[in-house]
Amino acid sequence: MEPGKPYTHPYIPNSVPAVREAMLHAVGAASVEEFFADIPAALRMQAPLAIAAPHLSEARLKRHVDGLLRKNSHCAGQLSFLGGGCYQHHVPAVCDEINGRSEFATAYAGEPYDDHGRFQALFEYCSMMxxxxxxxxxxxxxxxxxxxxxxxxxxxxxxxxxxxxxxxxHVNPDKLSMMTTYGRADLDFVTAPFDPNTGLLDLATVTRLLDKDTAALYVDIPSFLGTIDDGAALAAAAHAVGALFVVGVDPVSLGVLAPPANYGADIVCGDIQPLGMHMNYGGGQGGFIASHDDPAIVMQYPSRLFGIVPTSVPGEYGFGDVAYSRTSFDKRENGNEFVGTAAALWGITAGVYFALMGPQGMTELAAGIAQRTAYASQRMTRVPGVRVTHADSCHFREFVVNFDGTGLPVAAINAALLQQGVFGGHDLSTAFPALGQSALYAFSEVHTQEDIDLLCATLEKVLNQ
Structure with a gap:
């Protein structure tokens, strides 16, 4: 590239003068400035973006990107106690092996006749879930x-x-934001406060908020804070006013906790990321929704449901869509909701994980996490100035740690921990100010007793600096 000579940017197609002119002609604008004239000047950048010159060879570009990636500190290379909805678990090699196969790697769309294996794999996942x-x-x-x-x-x-x-x-604030944004045209949301001393909902307060206009009571069990509410009592309160009881659940917790269906849940939902998926910079997530076989509720699902039917060949079966007419694939804008790209590949991955673990494996996994959570809670109470906020309540995987006694903000403590190669807990001080300077610490089967002891020793070290 010659200095001072105009060039066509290799990654921006409309930087080609002829292309840009053709685009402007197609929309009837004489210039780029005229095209953007409707945007108020105060909202527009008045100077070019500070973007470095492009790397014009693949080798130079690769070196540049590799340099950027090396700046990142990720959980696989550090001791991490972050959680809050995305967790570090051991991912069996077979999960990556199967979801990387060519017949599954683009697990989207298709039809039962030409994509039979994927449909069966997803049916098997749905059955095990x-x-x-x-x-x-x-x-x-x-x-x-x-x-x-x-x-x-x-x-x-x-x-x-x-x-x-x-x-x-006590749901994840990001989840509440998603719910209110997604449902704002159809629903009005009311938040039921939790007791900051116990981390649990107050049944009397929840009951007062429920009325004949209530469609649903939504609760996560375990909660975002790791506490476990009385699901049966909450279900009874919701059903008393004709509302549905909707429960968000960590599927891993069901190795030791009763499934929500046992205590009255009408609809159950959650994330399958803990089931054989790596932490992927915001990806690696997939959502499940489940219910009893009540036709009135089943017809409200907007997403695809797969079933099994016998074929004309004795002993052979087919797998395909159930009640397809309720979806936006069939009804378009008249469907229950618009359905776009699904996380089908992660459903197949979770099915592989379930098949590998089996019922006994899920029980052992959950029991191990519960034991680590209990040990960590007891161990952290011995760190001077540190308090486990809801120590008298039951927890799974996560609990809140308060640092008010140290005189330091969570942000400063986490920064000091990171310098020692440890990711501290998720900072709650902004989203849950009633909890003070608190952080949410998460534990899984990848943490050993030595890891938890090292966390506590490192905390003592940084708090005494």
């Missing part, structure tokens, strides 16, 4: 657990014909 949840119907995965929650309460709204949704105050 249904067995874990003790529910009859499970959807093909949607984008993530947050969308699943948003869709689940909209299903409740359509089913009941009501608008009001009561949401537990």
């Amino acid at each position: 249904g067995a874990l949840l003790e529910m009859d119907v499970v959807n093909v995965p949607v984008y993530d657990g947050m969308q699943a929650a948003a869709t689940a309460v909209r299903m409740a709204g359509r089913h009941t014909g009501r608008r009001r949704v009561v949401v537990a105050g």
Whole structure:
């Protein structure tokens, strides 16, 4: 590239003068400035973006990108106790081997006749998830657990014909944002506060918020804070006013906790990321929705449902869509909701994980996590200035740690931990100010007793600096 000579940017097609002129001519604009004239000047950049000159060879570009990636500190290379919806688990090699196969790697769309293997793989996943949840119907995965929650309460709204949704105050703030954004045209959301001393919902307060206009009560069990509410009592309160009880659940927890169906849940939803998926910089998520085989509720699913039927050949079966007419694939804008790209590949991956683990493996996994959570809670109480906030409540995987006694903000503590090669807990001080300077610490089967002891020793070190 000669200095001072205009060039065509290799990654921006409309930087080619002829292309840019053709585009402007097609929309009837004399110039780029005229094209953007409707945007107020105060909202427009008045100078070019500070973008470096392009790398014009593949080798130079690769070196540049590799240099950027080396700046990242990721959980596989550090001791991490982050959680809050995306977790570090051991991913069996067979999960990556199978989801990387060419017949599955682009697991989207297709038809039962020409994509029979993928349809069967997803049917098997739905069957195993249904067995874990003790529910009859499970959807093909949607984008993530947050969308699943948003869709689940909209299903409740359509089913009941009501608008009001009561949401537990200790859900993930990002999930609540997704639910309110996704449902704002159909639903009105009310938040039920939780007791900051116990981390649990107050049944009397929840009951007062429920009324004849309530479509659903939504609760995560375990909660975002790791606490475990009385699901049966909450279900009874919701059903007393004719509302549906919608429960978000970590599927791994069901190795030791009763499935929500056992204590009255009408719709269950969650994220399948813990089931054989790596932490992928915001990806690697997939959402499930499940219910009993109640036709009135089943017809409210917007996403695909796969079933099994015998074929004309004795002993052979086919796998395909159930009640296809309720989807936007069939009804377009008149469907229950618009359905776009599914996380089908992660559904297949979760099916591989379930098949590998089996019921006993899921029980052992959950029990191991519960034991690590209990040990970590006891161990961290011995760190001077540190307090486990809801120590008297039951927890799974996560719990809140308060640092008010140290006189330091969580952000400073996490920065000091990172310098020691440790990712501290998720900072709650902004989203949950009533909890003070607190962080959410998460544990899984990848953490050893030595890891937890090292965390506590490192905390003592950084707090005494």
